[in-house]
Structure formats: C-alpha cells, structure tokens
Amino acid sequence: QSVLTQPPSVSGAPGQTVTISCTGSSSNIGAGYDVNWYQHFPGTAPKLLIKGNTNRPSGVPDRFSGSKSGTSASLAITGLQGEDEADYYCQSYDNSASANWVFGGGTKLTVL
Amino acid sequence: QGQLQQSGPGLVRPSQTLSLTCAISGDSVSTNSASWNWIRQSPSRGLEWLGRIYYRSNWYNNYADSVKSRITINPDTAKNQFSLQLESVTPEDTAVYYCAWVKSTDYDAFDVWGQGTMVTVSS
Numbered sequence: 001q002s003v004l005t006q007p008p009s010v011s012g013a014p015g016q017t018v019t020i021s022c023t024g025s026s027s028n029i030g031a032g033y034d035v036n037w038y039q040h041f042p043g044t045a046p047k048l049l050i051k052g053n054t055n056r057p058s059g060v061p062d063r064f065s066g067s068k069s070g071t072s073a074s075l076a077i078t079g080l081q082g083e084d085e086a087d088y089y090c091q092s093y094d095n096s097a098s099a100n101w102v103f104g105g106g107t108k109l110t111v112l
Numbered sequence: 113q114g115q116l117q118q119s120g121p122g123l124v125r126p127s128q129t130l131s132l133t134c135a136i137s138g139d140s141v142s143t144n145s146a147s148w149n150w151i152r153q154s155p156s157r158g159l160e161w162l163g164r165i166y167y168r169s170n171w172y173n174n175y176a177d178s179v180k181s182r183i184t185i186n187p188d189t190a191k192n193q194f195s196l197q198l199e200s201v202t203p204e205d206t207a208v209y210y211c212a213w214v215k216s217t218d219y220d221a222f223d224v225w226g227q228g229t230m231v232t233v234s235s
Contacts, residue, residue, distance in 0.1 A: 002159075033220075034219060034221070036220075036221040036222070038222070044227070044228075045210065045225035045227050045228060046222075046225050047225075048221055048223050048224075051221035051223075052218070052219045052221070055219070057223070089159060091159075091221070091222070098176060098177030098178055100161070100176075101220070102161070103158060103160075104158075105158050106158065106159070
C-alpha cells in the first residue's frame, strides 16, 4: 500500500490531454513538501519529469506540466503522443513515514 | 547531466548479503550539494526508498525503518562510487534495485537513476 495514491491506469487518444492525480495527506503533500513526477518505461531507468511541483528539467517537453493543491498534486500531459505510453510515478517527502521519501503506486498511461 | 552505472550479482542466496555498486560520472561522490540513494521496486511493495548517504564536511546517512537493521550504504571516494549492502536477505528482498542521485538541495528529487539491477533471492 503506497503512501501516495494514484489511479492504476489512465488512457487517452493521440492529441488529447490526460491528467494523473496523486493524493497524499497532512504528513506529506499537505505539509508543504514538494511533489516530483517520474516517467518509467519498464526495463529502463526512471526519468525525472517534474520537480518541485511545477518545474520541468531541461529537455522535458512543455507538454508535461505539474500542479499541486492542498494534499494533492497532478500531472497533465497535453497533445498526447504514442511515445508517452509509460508508467508515471509521483514522489514526495513524508515526515511520519518509516521511509521518508515516498512514492505513489504508479499510473499506467495507455495511448489509444 | 551525469550518469550512474550499477553493477552486482542478480542472484543472492537467502540469509546472505546483497551487495551492489553504483559508479558515478559527472560529479564527485563527495560533493556538498548531492545525496546518493538506493531505491527498490517490487510488485508487492512498489517503489521503496531504502537509504542515502551525503557529504557535508562529514559523511551522513539515513535509512528506511524497514531495513535499518540490515542496510549499509558506503561511499568509495577513490573510485567515485557508492555501494549498498543488505544483510540477511529473504525472498521478500527480491526486487529491481536502483541507485539514484539527488543533485541539489533546492529540490528533493531523484534527478538521475541507474539502469536498475534485478536481484532475485533464491536458493
């Protein structure tokens, strides 16, 4: 059971916009800790997509954007492309968990 | 940008010690702004942060409670790498293990990841 909750799967057609939610609590996202997002193709190294809630590292397309409000955060992907089909994970810090850096359970994005 | 290259065995016997190494390119393991982490992923536990080391004039570490009694992460300044040792492993420790680099204190994000090592604990 992950500390941060994500939907197991989302889907969208090419060109559409999808949003992936990440729900936490008062000991992590709600406490003001930043949320980071990762893109993961199985068998490869995860890639940092969004850091500090809204910031894209160099090289990440602006089709990817992050937001945060209260105890939740979201990753939006606009202009969906086939190459976006991957697993997406949110991550934050938790001041009560036994492992302070915590992840969501991951969301599988399917491009229809 | 920097890279991390992992090495180590993919099969460990129960009760033995799991040992992995992560070689760093693009920075020094002794840099004052970074931290060096180990994370694992399994179907039952998802992504699980295990621990980290960092240098701030001295070496410090933090470990997850779930493995605190069994884990050691060490720097190797001569080879510019860091290692993971997990003692007394059981089949529950079967997972893909990643090393990960937090580049700065501005954001607590794992900027760079190693390629992952599938470790199976089995006799």
